Amino acid sequence: MSVRLKLTLSYASFLMLAGALLLAAVSVYFLRGLPDDAVYTTGHLIIDRSAILRSFTPVAAIVSAFLLVFGFLGGWILAGRMLAPLTHITDATRVAANGSLSHRIQLAGRKDEFRELADAFDAMLVRLEAHVAEQRRFAANASHELRTPLAISQSLLDVARNDPTRDPGELVDRLHAVNVRAIDLTEALLVLSRAGQRSFTREPVDLSLLVEEATETLLPLAEKRGVTIDASGDITPAVGSQALLLQMTMNLVHNAIVHNLPERGTVWVKTSVRPEIVVLTVENSGEKLSPQLVLTLTEPFQRGTERIRNDHAGVGLGLAIVKSITQAHDGSLTIIPRPAGGLRIVVQLPIPHHVQVPQTWSRTAT
Template sequence: MTRAPGLSVRLKLTLSYAGFVMLAGALLLAVVWVFLLRYVPDGAIRTLGPFVPNRSDLVRAFVPKAVAMLGFLLVFGLVGGWILAGRMLAPLTRITAATRRAASGSLSHRIWLPGRRDEFRELADAFDTMLARLEAHVAEQQRFAANASHELRTPLAIMQTLLEVIARKDLDRDTGELVDRLHTVNTRAIDLTEALLLLSRADRRSFTREHVDLSLIAEEAAETLLLLAESRGLTIETSGEETPTIGSHALLLQMTTNLVHNGIVHNLPEQGTVWVTTSVHATTVALTVENTGKILAPQMVSTLIEPFQRGTERIRTDHAGVGLGLAIVNSIARAHDGTLTLGPRATGGLRVTVHLPAPSQHASGSDGLAPPPAPVARRPR
């Protein structure tokens, strides 16, 4: 935004300091003048004793010195005000320099303003915190863009290879196999694109909030993936009381489905179990998904939230996903002002817990949200 040039803050403060000093000096001289006039008579005074000045003599003696004093106060106020304003605005100068460096793309710089806590120190600390978060966010987005480009390039490269090597060079080859392989690769590319779009939607928080029951969402996700679990010889167990919260039903269902799907895919070859539990706490509600499986190292578990991370298994299976499952879960949880916690189970497998804010007692009718849904009959689990 282009603005017309104006006076600097330092000059404004200097003029304010000088004006205050001049006003204080003028008031002081006025008080002295009134005090002197009170005891000095008007007109000529004749006396045989010592000379007694009258008001005319007082004016000739006082006014020039008063004017000189005001001139001195003006110069003193301007010089002193300029120095004081410079010292007061020195932290602001450092903050401005850091802001310009950040605007030019350098997010690693910090102000680190010394001294005790005051308004400028709080502003500098808040700016340093903002720079740190921006730097981390930009680094995360850069890693995400690089990983997304790599993941999208892989199916496209496979399709190009199939078309060039098989379709062009081996004309006698059965096209049915080629079509099937192209369909598989294309489906994976579509799934990855949809996951990226869902992740972007969750990060923008562009969704409508409504009253939902997290326990019903957990049941819906479990029923959706029941056939997949049975085909792998796994069992899904759901439990928990009514768990009301506020958010997007579609996004929370996607979050829960991703967690249950992750528990099914990364499980024992057979006779494994996935536990889906919901619970209500004082200020939050919780969704916990646990699964049996291999013993996981805590260091490896902490990286699973990163996009395109699949633990130690980089081999793509028929249901391996695109490596965005937990990243999407984390984004949806953050978009709902919640938290995601991962931890290995002592006997093997993973425990994932999502904490979401519980709706306040006065939420309905005061925040523009629809009233809570009526209780739904639950079938035995």
Template sequence: MTVDRQPGLSVRLKLTLSYAGFLMLAGALLLVAVGVFLLRQGWLQTNESGAVRVTPGTLFVRSFAPTAAGVMVFLLVFGLLGGWLLAGRMLAPLDRITHATRTAAAGSLSHRIRLPGRKDEFRELADAFDMMLAQLEAHIAEQQRFAANASHELRTPLAISKTLLDVAHTDPDHDTGELIDRLRTVNTRAIDLTEALLLLSRANQRSFTREKVDLSLVAEEVAETLYPFAERHGVTLRTSGDIVSTSGSPALLLQLTTNLVHNAIVHNAPGRGTVWVHTSAHAGAVVLAVENTGEHLTPQLVATLTEPFQRGTERVHTDQAGVGLGLAIVKTITEAHDGTLTLTPRPAGGLRVTVELPPASGG
């Protein structure tokens, strides 16, 4: 949105007039001081007949006033020209910043100011603007990748549903029970993906009311809920830790913990795995740690797991692959609660995920 403003003087012209005005004022004060001195003391002039004392008034009118007027004219011209050049030199970095701003407004975020020279106010402004452009470019690129991935993920179940319906339409003798079961599975996946996207959007906008949440009780509730699921996968689920509280959304923190524990169960050593859920408090933060056994993971792979629609190698072809937003949602919820998410591969295999959140006030 642009604001309609009345045209005014440029900053360069304002600075030029300020420089010239200040120089004129300083010159005028100096000339007034000299004039007052001459008016009080008089001036001896020497001619062919000898030294003659001239009255102060006559001296001021005949000699000093024209000289003072000439000096003032010189100071005015010098102040305007010098001020214009100095103002242009001082404002040159601002022109580069303005050009970069207009370039960014036109859609090019790859442009950088890269203002040379030593650190000053303009250099700090240019560096801050370059940093903002870099962050904005990275954010938009991430959003574009997310939109492309989301479109692809949503398109897949819709395409499968269309294929199944086409088969049913062309082959009336096809087993409708099997068709309905497959459609239900595909539809469930589409619903799960849509709900995950909505949850991710809600967490990103921080549109929730903060309450005091006992994180240890949340961990116990999730462990109790997912215990049958862990048993079916042959995974032992263990909880421990201290009573710790944070401030945030109970629903979002429950979703965060559920995603972490569910992830740890699914991506585990089948039939012989273990998941540890631990809560603690240290260094001015409350900590939820979820750790599991499993395959050895490289730091490079672990660094990508919180990106939307990124899955570990073993996740893509399983029925429990999910929608690829589990850890992305965890990361977003953590950041919405002013927390820190850390993923570390375990030397013995598996993953350790640590969520550090600010403690509740008075907790």
């Protein structure tokens, strides 16, 4: 039984019940107080109670039949008009299920429950279309990035096979570099997938300790590139995956070191506590970036500058992983170009209910 038929039966039943109550009220009003043997003479017409009942019964039957027919017809029409927006929503759902995510309901009329449902469905389609487009770009880019080291390895092996006199040491070194890049890319993809699925255990984490660990780990890289790291801030208790949050911090600091000035660059790392949130801020000197370019930096395999790739350039997933980990921890990520060059990246995470009294620490490394 369709919803339209159910509504029709409901309308008709309600109308029949109202009609029956009305007829009963009329009969009680006119016949109350009349004894069974009462006789009234009007001119030459003699009327008694039984005659009134006999004449009223056919009229009541006709009225009831009319109400029944009117209830069915009217209920069917009203139910159809009420359910028309739902039909549009259903049609749009079928279109979306067939793969056309660009279709929108755009339901007209005043704002009611159906309009709110249609608007919510349109908003969901917008987000879903953007997500699918992003996933398709990611799959295409990932396939390309993974294919590149495999193609390079194949070419190197073909050259070595066709030239037996070639130095095998050079071939081994190049194959090792290509293999390391393929492994790094695969591990980055696994981290990105794990963060997106939120398949991790939440535990208390202090971001300031993660910053210390990240800066100490990346200090040799910073010294090699002539970059100074200035890390300071408050104890910042958060809740989440320590491994993923450490990966996020490492990516931010690594990105700030690599994409910096050729010499005498600086990285500023700071942690702080605000009402209901903890904040990790990473700034670096570097080239000036346009706001339009900055908006694309969290896309997978996007790189902020066109500098030649080296052994520390990464696989193009650093900030994409940061964004995914931040979202998995119900936080927010803000990237702002610095007027003097470089970036200012701010990660905000929800603060746990119990917060320790902030204590200050600092570290400067060159």
